Amino acid sequence: MGEELLLVKVESILSVVSSKPIEPGKVHKLSLLDQAMGLHTVHLVFYYASNPFNEGPMSSDIDNLRVSLSHLLNQYPNATGRLTRDPDGGWQVKCNDAGVRILQASVTATLDEWLRSADAVLERDLTVWEDMPQDPSFWSPFRIQINNFKCGGLAIGLSCSHMNADITSLTLLIKSWTEAHRGQPLTHTPTFQLHLPTTYVSSSSSLTPSPLFIASNHVKMGTVTMKFSDSSIRKYLSQVKNECPKATPFDVLVALFWSRIAKWVDPSPKHHYLSLCVDMRTNPGIPYGYFGNALHFSLLSMDADMLLSDTGHHQVSDCIHKHVSSLKEEDFGAFIRELESKEQPCRMYGPRLTCINAEHLVCAENGGGLMYAARFNEEKPVLVSYNVGNVEGEGLIMVMPSSEAGFGRTVTVTLPEEQIVNLCKDKTVLGLEPIMLVSGNRR
Incomplete structure (x- = not known):
């Protein structure tokens, strides 16, 4: 059409x-x-x-x-x-x-x-x-x-x-x-105040000293959305279980996309950086129903030889998993203090390649995404699509739960247009047989 x-x-x-x-x-x-x-x-x-x-x-x-x-x-x-x-x-x-x-x-x-x-x-x-x-x-x-x-x-x-x-x-x-x-009580009553102790000191050794906030160059961006099935992700997880037995779908998908995107950077640097956006509502001190922003941004660095290796994605998945699982509430406080030095809003998505982790939105009852429990009647959504505006620089990867129970995920990727073209025909990514839901190269 x-x-x-x-x-x-x-x-x-x-x-x-x-x-x-x-x-x-x-x-x-x-x-x-x-x-x-x-x-x-x-x-x-x-x-x-x-x-x-x-x-x-x-x-x-x-x-x-x-x-x-x-x-x-x-x-x-x-x-x-x-x-x-x-x-x-x-x-x-x-x-x-x-x-x-x-x-x-x-x-x-x-x-x-x-x-x-x-x-x-x-x-x-x-x-x-x-x-x-x-x-x-x-x-x-x-x-x-x-x-x-x-x-x-x-x-x-x-x-x-x-x-x-x-x-x-x-x-x-x-x-x-x-x-x-439907006349039902709210499962998550909203709260609006976020109380953080002012004495927080970062204790995470996974945070690199490299600057999180850098200037970005404006280039034309494209977006593509891919849906990965439960069976394809389970198979992919089985390939990394020896190196990372607790890997999540987020870990392996980010490792996959990061390693593929890194191949298209010219010239390729000795180290690659990834900005990881993690929701801190998983911490006891931050209510799940908090209405506002409860996001933590941190950097992960990776040696180019490992990231670009044909077998390196196993180790990359493990590094991503350890980085995310090591984040604590005090790291969130340290991140907030870092923001205090900024005199104006930052471009949080895009100066570095940024990945949004939404594993906290996986519904424990059925393994599908919490967003698919948004039912005005008995019918659940057939698709829930997410997008962040004003993304520049190296791009954004959003790994979201899908409607399918289990390990199925929907990945929305925003990159410079020429990289989106490469991504849509990349044999390694297509080997997981994703369904293209929104194609970014149609103009």
């Missing part, structure tokens, strides 16, 4: 406010980490085979979603407010009942046609974004777009400034919405 037929048309825009008024004068100061993420945006798309809001011939999408969302927003005052500067010049949310912006759109394709033919650029149309204006007092930092496909399928797109929330926060927001829609 030609791209000219894959069109998204926004038909209406409105705001949904919480069903209970927010107390006057309530503000929420964004954390240092929140503000450091200011150059980026976050975009999620939940695809459903049928419209979960159409519960009868006389009901409409907007009427059904507004009721449950309005009740949910009582517990998310940060989502309904507006960004303002505090007296010291830092960012804060003025919780003022301004509401979440809701857009309703139609798509000139069926869901199957879209998933088969759309690329990452087109997919962004499902989460129409408007950059923050100079005066954001009337600008909605959260946007939900309801996209109706010709077949009756539906996609819910959610976007926000990364200052307001990370991917875990937004995943739980949608999942909580589905629970509110």
Whole structure:
């Protein structure tokens, strides 16, 4: 199907406010980490085979979603407010009942046609974004777009400034919405304050002294999404079990992509660096329901000879696993202190090749992704897509759980365009028989 037929048309825009008024004068100061993420945006798309809001011939999408969302927003005052500067010049949310912006759109394709033919650029149309204006007092930092496909399928797109929330926060927001829609209590009640001791000292020997924050050169980027089956990842894990018996799907997939991408760097350096983004909600001191940013970025270095070796991916997987498993809450505190020396937001994704670890979103009950438990009725999403805006430099790899129980994973890769072309035809990657969900080389 030609791209000219894959069109998204926004038909209406409105705001949904919480069903209970927010107390006057309530503000929420964004954390240092929140503000450091200011150059980026976050975009999620939940695809459903049928419209979960159409519960009868006389009901409409907007009427059904507004009721449950309005009740949910009582517990998310940060989502309904507006960004303002505090007296010291830092960012804060003025919780003022301004509401979440809701857009309703139609798509000139069926869901199957879209998933088969759309690329990452087109997919962004499902989460129409408007950059923050100079005066954001009337600008909605959260946007939900309801996209109706010709077949009756539906996609819910959610976007926000990364200052307001990370991917875990937004995943739980949608999942909580589905629970509110079904009249169920929230599994993860949101909390908004992150309390960290100020005496933290980094104790992780895996952190390298090389700078995490470097300048990046702007090049045209492309994106591709690949779905790897449970069986293919299990087979791949069995190949590294001697060197790394506790390897996770994240470890082996990052080792695979990192080693392949390193081959295309010219000239190849003696050492390669990888920025690892790990969610710290796995630590007891940080609640899973924390709404904001709870991400830790750290560097891992690798000798080029090992990384580029045909058999080196076993050792690379082991190094990645040891690095991630060694991170502690005190390392998070040290990372926050490092941010204090920055006078402006950093480009957190992309100066170095960056990998997002989302193993914490694997659902313990069924082994699938927690995002696939976002069910407005009995139907789970057929696909949940994640994207980070304003990625530059060496690129970004997102390893996400899939809808399949077990070790299946969905990997979204953003790289310079010529590297995306190489990746899409790389025999080692294709040897795992991934399904291409969104092809970045279609323009």
